[in-house]
Amino acid sequence: MSLTFTRRGRVVPLAAAALSLSLAVSACGGDDSGDGGDGGGDGNLSVTFLPKNLGNPYFDASSTGGETAMDELGGEFKEVGPAEATPDSQVSFINTLTQQGVGAIAVSANDPEAICDALDEARDAGTYVVTFDSDTNPECRDVFVSQADAEGIATKQVELIAEQIGDEGQIAILSASANATNQNAWIELMEEDLAANHPNIELVEVAYGDDDDQTSFDKTAALLQTYPQLKGIVSPTTVGIAAAARYLSTSQYKGKVALTGLGTPDQMREYIKDGTVESFALWNPEELGYLTAYTSAALINGDITGEEGDTFEAGDLGDYEVGADGVVLLGDPTVFNADNIDDFNF
Amino acid sequence: MTSLLHPSEKSSAATERSYADHARPLWQRILITRESAVVVALVAVILYASATVPFFDRPITMTYLLLDVTPILLIALPMTLIIITGEIDLSVASTLALASVLFGVLYDAGMPITVAALLALLAGLVAGCLNGFLVTVVGLPSLAVTIGTLALFRGIAVGLLGTTAITDFPDAWTDWASDRIGGGDVPQVMIPFVVLAIAFIVLLHFTPFGRGIYAIGQNETAARFSGVKVVRTKMILFALAGLVSAAAGIYYTLRYGSSRGDNANGLELQVIAAVLLGGVSIFGGRGALPGVIAGVLLIGVIASALRLADYTADVINIVTGLLLVASVASPALLAWIGRRRRPRSAATTPGD
Numbered sequence: 231m232s233l234t235f236t237r238r239g240r241v242v243p244l245a246a247a248a249l250s251l252s253l254a255v256s257a258c259g260g261d262d263s264g265d266g267g268d269g270g271g272d273g274n275l276s277v278t279f280l281p282k283n284l285g286n287p288y289f290d291a292s293s294t295g296g297e298t299a300m301d302e303l304g305g306e307f308k309e310v311g312p313a314e315a316t317p318d319s320q321v322s323f324i325n326t327l328t329q330q331g332v333g334a335i336a337v338s339a340n341d342p343e344a345i346c347d348a349l350d351e352a353r354d355a356g357t358y359v360v361t362f363d364s365d366t367n368p369e370c371r372d373v374f375v376s377q378a379d380a381e382g383i384a385t386k387q388v389e390l391i392a393e394q395i396g397d398e399g400q401i402a403i404l405s406a407s408a409n410a411t412n413q414n415a416w417i418e419l420m421e422e423d424l425a426a427n428h429p430n431i432e433l434v435e436v437a438y439g440d441d442d443d444q445t446s447f448d449k450t451a452a453l454l455q456t457y458p459q460l461k462g463i464v465s466p467t468t469v470g471i472a473a474a475a476r477y478l479s480t481s482q483y484k485g486k487v488a489l490t491g492l493g494t495p496d497q498m499r500e501y502i503k504d505g506t507v508e509s510f511a512l513w514n515p516e517e518l519g520y521l522t523a524y525t526s527a528a529l530i531n532g533d534i535t536g537e538e539g540d541t542f543e544a545g546d547l548g549d550y551e552v553g554a555d556g557v558v559l560l561g562d563p564t565v566f567n568a569d570n571i572d573d574f575n576f
Numbered sequence: 577m578t579s580l581l582h583p584s585e586k587s588s589a590a591t592e593r594s595y596a597d598h599a600r601p602l603w604q605r606i607l608i609t610r611e612s613a614v615v616v617a618l619v620a621v622i623l624y625a626s627a628t629v630p631f632f633d634r635p636i637t638m639t640y641l642l643l644d645v646t647p648i649l650l651i652a653l654p655m656t657l658i659i660i661t662g663e664i665d666l667s668v669a670s671t672l673a674l675a676s677v678l679f680g681v682l683y684d685a686g687m688p689i690t691v692a693a694l695l696a697l698l699a700g701l702v703a704g705c706l707n708g709f710l711v712t713v714v715g716l717p718s719l720a721v722t723i724g725t726l727a728l729f730r731g732i733a734v735g736l737l738g739t740t741a742i743t744d745f746p747d748a749w750t751d752w753a754s755d756r757i758g759g760g761d762v763p764q765v766m767i768p769f770v771v772l773a774i775a776f777i778v779l780l781h782f783t784p785f786g787r788g789i790y791a792i793g794q795n796e797t798a799a800r801f802s803g804v805k806v807v808r809t810k811m812i813l814f815a816l817a818g819l820v821s822a823a824a825g826i827y828y829t830l831r832y833g834s835s836r837g838d839n840a841n842g843l844e845l846q847v848i849a850a851v852l853l854g855g856v857s858i859f860g861g862r863g864a865l866p867g868v869i870a871g872v873l874l875i876g877v878i879a880s881a882l883r884l885a886d887y888t889a890d891v892i893n894i895v896t897g898l899l900l901v902a903s904v905a906s907p908a909l910l911a912w913i914g915r916r917r918r919p920r921s922a923a924t925t926p927g928d
Contacts, residue, residue: 284888313889316841317832318644325640326883329631343743344832347754409738 274333275305277526279519280323282338282364283315287496288515289338291576292363295519296336302545303527308332317344324348327357334358334526336375339366346370358529362522363515368555372529372536375522375558377513380412383466384419386511386563387491388428391462394488394508398430399461402453404474404491406441406467416466434460439470446473454483465491471510475501495566495574502571509567515576518560521547525558610855610907611867618874625881632884635761642763643754643831645876647672647824647840649769649869651847652854653776654817656868659851660780661792661810662860663711663718668821669843670729671703673836675825677733680742680835689746697822703729704818708811726844734837742835753830765827772820777865785809793860849896850875853903875899 279296281289293309300307310327312319317340327335328351335352339345339361349359349370362375391401403420405413417436424431434457439446446469454460454477465471471493478484484506493510501507524544525534534540540552550558566574626633651668658665675696682692703725710721757764780786788809791799800806829835854871856863875896882892 284890308886310883310886311889313893314841316838317834317836318828318840319889321832322640322644322879323883325644326880329634329636329640329884331631341741341832341834341836343741344834344836347750347833 276333278308280337284311291515292519295516296523299520299523317341321348328352333530336360338363384416388423390490395461401462403436404465404470441469446470450474450477462488472497479506511563514564614870650824666722667725669840671821672825673733673839674729675822676829676839700818700822704815708814712807
């Protein structure tokens, strides 16, 4: 925190000096096209997406959404990014964007702290910073566009499994690694939700597939043998649900044991089509990118400042409000089933 | 006469080349070298990019560039010496990560930050000595040894911290890592780098120890018989590589304010690429530090210019890769051209 303050403290007089200088220049020459453009990004409707890495279908989808939004807004869209998901390579790209003076950077952070200094410099130069998918420390950015809150994710998965097994019987959870922060938070919320609202469902085991395809596959087999009465499996990880579906699709349990969780349409398409899986959920990365671009544009246009309670309109997605800590929430996860799965490619 | 001359000419490429080198006037020997070719390329790229790439000619480009390449610059110094002896050290980036993690963990455990930094440096020294011991005393090939320790040190680093990171370093220290000299454009981390670079240049180019390094690379057995302490020399070089990598690890941690097990993953390849691009022979015995420093900067400038021109990371990798292949292949190509031309000149000499 104190870091931010000292930095700001040092920069404000500088920025003020630069501003008065550029005012003086424009008063004399009547020309405001000079280098003073660094002083404020307002009206510069250009947004650059900086995903964790390039060549990742998830971020390809979010960039597609961002591009659609910028087309609708008549602004400029650009995507840059490192080949590997490392924080140091993101810093180089942030520095480059700072030099280029883009209106806003939309970044999915590879590290909450490591890119902060670079983002601070970008903001000092008048660029707005929006994080999406993966946040930095809140003081390093203007707004975080969150794909979904933990509660929404947990409740949606419980709702799907309850629906598919008729709200009673044994279920198991196939998670990622035992210390995966996200998954553990969701599992805890799922347990609370089950205890409070679904008394007839019994959670018999939480197994860990370590986000490894083979381990998840083996753990699925073990679960089904250990609990012959098992009626459903929830796998809140894309690797786990795909491995479990692959096991179920060739086993005697196909169609008898329900499977749901978080997966991507491309991985799960064949298992939806062959009836192994009825439905599963995930936030829609394309909508996430779309909302991120609209949020960035709202900052550039001065419609919002990132304060709690600011509201703005995000095209087809409707109206949004900035919540506590400058977080904009995309909304409930999308549910994928046989009816809609062919509309998605990621 | 001819029958006496020919075998000696063919016996050793090295002897032949050193005759050829000294046959040229001094100014040619100094100016027409691989090192100066890299410097010329560096200047050419800077001029071209300044003229064609928007924003490249701003001083801030240099600031960011120097901050980005500092770890590579640092580690390239001992790496050059190691490669000139004909060995290699692939474990440098893992040592960097190990030092980064130790620095973070020890500081996080309540140790004074100076002590944590010194212990991290010590760990780097020990890591380097382990490499040196396995290569010299046990006599294993450095490629195999350092592939092993690459995995080992990285494994320890990741194991100590898992997927978490330590980030609460004192502002005075993290600010120091990215501050500029006198509020100008040159990062102040350049001061320790320049001191270190001068030390390494003196060591390699102006001391008997440095001549020994070239001698080992040219012919280890001959060097040993002429009194070069091969084991001691290599041991010192690997220890230095560990120590400097650890220093780079502390800088890296402070620059990004984050101590992580996956810090600088794959950096060893960038270091080796820059060293080879700077004119050091992968077979040992040839190379100079000024060329290597120009090589590191050349790769950095190209990457920076391409990023500013909105090229993706893949294009940057392809260009750097091509450049590296070209620089490694060019001596062989030149030698091939030389061999094709030699028969004619050889034929004329006896005729005269």
